Amino acid sequence: MNASTLPAPLPTSCDLLVIGAGPAGAATAAAAALTGTDVTLVDMQDFPRDKTCGDGLTPRAVHALTRLWGGDPTLPSPHTGDVGILAGRPEIRGLALHGFGGSVHSPWPEHPAFPPRGSAVPRTDLDDALVRFAASCGAQVVTGWKAVEVHHAAASTAGIVDAVTFRAGRQTHTVTCRTLVLAEGVRSGIARQLGVTWLRGLVHGIAARSYCTTPRGNDPWIHSHLELRDAAGTAQPGYGWIFPLGDGVNLGCGALSTSTRPAKVNVRKLLGEYADLVRPEWDLGTPTQVASALLPMGGAVTRVAGVNWATVGDTAALVNPLNGEGIDYALESAQDLVALLPDAVRSPDGLRHLWPAHLREQYGDAFSLARRLATLLTMPGLLAAVGPLGFRGPTAPVVMGAATRLMGNLVTPDDRDLTARAWLAAGKLSAAHDRFWHEDSRPLFG
Structure with a gap:
C-alpha cells in the first residue's frame, strides 16, 4: 500500500463506533447522528460495493426506510436534502407465486403500519445511498479499514468494550468508544471475539443471485417460483x-x-437452469454478476449484546427463515437500538439484557415458528405434497394471500386479525417449546 492508496484516517475516539456499513450499520450511524451523537462508521470496503442479495424491499422495509429517511423515500430527505432513495425505482404491488400447476398474483395486504407498496434497488445502489445519507446526517464515514481486535476496559468484570483496533495494509489504529455496534455479519471476527456464535445447526439459507436484461424490467410483481425443475423435468430442492x-x-x-x-444442491447451477426455465416468458439475457452466499436466519446466534455493545441486522441473524428477507429487520433494528441507547446509559447492565429482551419481544416468537416451518420444508417431498393445495381451487387466493403476508413479514405483535392471531399464537407455542426443550442447548438472542 503506497501513499496514494492509503485510506482516510480514523479518529482516536468517538461516542458511538459502528463496524459494517450495510443497511444495518449505515442506518444505525444515520439515526444516531441525527440525535447529535458523535458517530464513526467504519467498513473494510470502499463504496459503492456489491452485496449478494435479492434486492427486494417489502412494504415493511419501505416503512422502515421512510422512518429513517424522515418522510417519503421517493422525495428528498427532510433531514439532509439527499435525493430520494427510491426516486425512479419500481413500485411493487405484491407477490406472484408460481408452481404446482398454478400461479397466484397476491397484492400486498392492507395494513395500518405498512404502505401498500414495495420496491427493488440493487444493493450496490442502496447501500451506497445509505452510507452517503449517514454522512449527510453527521456521521464520520471511513472505509478501507478492517476491524481486527476488540479491547476491554481495564479491571472490567462485565466485559465492557473500551476500544477496537483496525488494520489497513501494514498500518494499525485503535479507536476508543463509549458504545460499539456490530453490523458486519455473524462471521465477523470482532463478533466472534465478543462471543457471537452462529448456530449453524439451525435452519439457514444458501442462495445465488444474478442480473439479467429483459423488456419486463418494470413488471409490478415480485415473482417467486416455488417449484423448480431442471431440463430433464426433475424437481430440484430450491x-x-x-x-x-x-x-x-x-x-x-x-x-x-x-x-x-443439508441442502444437496449447487445453487449456481440451479440458477442457470432456472434462467433457462423462465427465459422464453421473460425474454431474458444471459445471467451476469452471479454471486452466492450463506444466509444465517431466525436469530440463530447465542449472544447479541454486552454492557456497551450490541449487534444489529445480519450480525444478530435477523433474517426471515421463510423468505430470506433481512433489509427490513436491518433498518428496524438499527433505529430501535438507537432509541434504546439513552435507557441503556442509565442502567449498570447497559444493553446486556435490554437489547436481547427487545429482540425477543419484537421477533422471538415469529422467528421460532418460521424456523420450525422452514426446517419442515427441508424434508424431501413435503413441499411437493402440500404445494398444490395452495395453488389450485377456489381457496388458492385466500391461502396465498395469507402466505404473501407472512412471506412479506407483514405481521406485527399489535395485529389482531384472524391471520395475525393464528400466527402469533402459534409463534408463542413454538417459542415455549424451544425454551422447554432448550433448543440447541443455548438461548437465542442471549
Missing part, C-alpha cells in the same frame, strides 16, 4: 425469485439447509 429493477431483473434461487438435512 425456489427461484425475480425482482424487477426497472432496467432489468435480479434473478436468483435459494435453498434451505440444516446440519441434519
Whole structure:
C-alpha cells in the first residue's frame, strides 16, 4: 500500500463506533447522528460495493426506510436534502407465486403500519445511498479499514468494550468508544471475539443471485417460483425469485439447509437452469454478476449484546427463515437500538439484557415458528405434497394471500386479525417449546 492508496484516517475516539456499513450499520450511524451523537462508521470496503442479495424491499422495509429517511423515500430527505432513495425505482404491488400447476398474483395486504407498496434497488445502489445519507446526517464515514481486535476496559468484570483496533495494509489504529455496534455479519471476527456464535445447526439459507436484461424490467410483481425443475423435468430442492429493477431483473434461487438435512444442491447451477426455465416468458439475457452466499436466519446466534455493545441486522441473524428477507429487520433494528441507547446509559447492565429482551419481544416468537416451518420444508417431498393445495381451487387466493403476508413479514405483535392471531399464537407455542426443550442447548438472542 503506497501513499496514494492509503485510506482516510480514523479518529482516536468517538461516542458511538459502528463496524459494517450495510443497511444495518449505515442506518444505525444515520439515526444516531441525527440525535447529535458523535458517530464513526467504519467498513473494510470502499463504496459503492456489491452485496449478494435479492434486492427486494417489502412494504415493511419501505416503512422502515421512510422512518429513517424522515418522510417519503421517493422525495428528498427532510433531514439532509439527499435525493430520494427510491426516486425512479419500481413500485411493487405484491407477490406472484408460481408452481404446482398454478400461479397466484397476491397484492400486498392492507395494513395500518405498512404502505401498500414495495420496491427493488440493487444493493450496490442502496447501500451506497445509505452510507452517503449517514454522512449527510453527521456521521464520520471511513472505509478501507478492517476491524481486527476488540479491547476491554481495564479491571472490567462485565466485559465492557473500551476500544477496537483496525488494520489497513501494514498500518494499525485503535479507536476508543463509549458504545460499539456490530453490523458486519455473524462471521465477523470482532463478533466472534465478543462471543457471537452462529448456530449453524439451525435452519439457514444458501442462495445465488444474478442480473439479467429483459423488456419486463418494470413488471409490478415480485415473482417467486416455488417449484423448480431442471431440463430433464426433475424437481430440484430450491425456489427461484425475480425482482424487477426497472432496467432489468435480479434473478436468483435459494435453498434451505440444516446440519441434519443439508441442502444437496449447487445453487449456481440451479440458477442457470432456472434462467433457462423462465427465459422464453421473460425474454431474458444471459445471467451476469452471479454471486452466492450463506444466509444465517431466525436469530440463530447465542449472544447479541454486552454492557456497551450490541449487534444489529445480519450480525444478530435477523433474517426471515421463510423468505430470506433481512433489509427490513436491518433498518428496524438499527433505529430501535438507537432509541434504546439513552435507557441503556442509565442502567449498570447497559444493553446486556435490554437489547436481547427487545429482540425477543419484537421477533422471538415469529422467528421460532418460521424456523420450525422452514426446517419442515427441508424434508424431501413435503413441499411437493402440500404445494398444490395452495395453488389450485377456489381457496388458492385466500391461502396465498395469507402466505404473501407472512412471506412479506407483514405481521406485527399489535395485529389482531384472524391471520395475525393464528400466527402469533402459534409463534408463542413454538417459542415455549424451544425454551422447554432448550433448543440447541443455548438461548437465542442471549
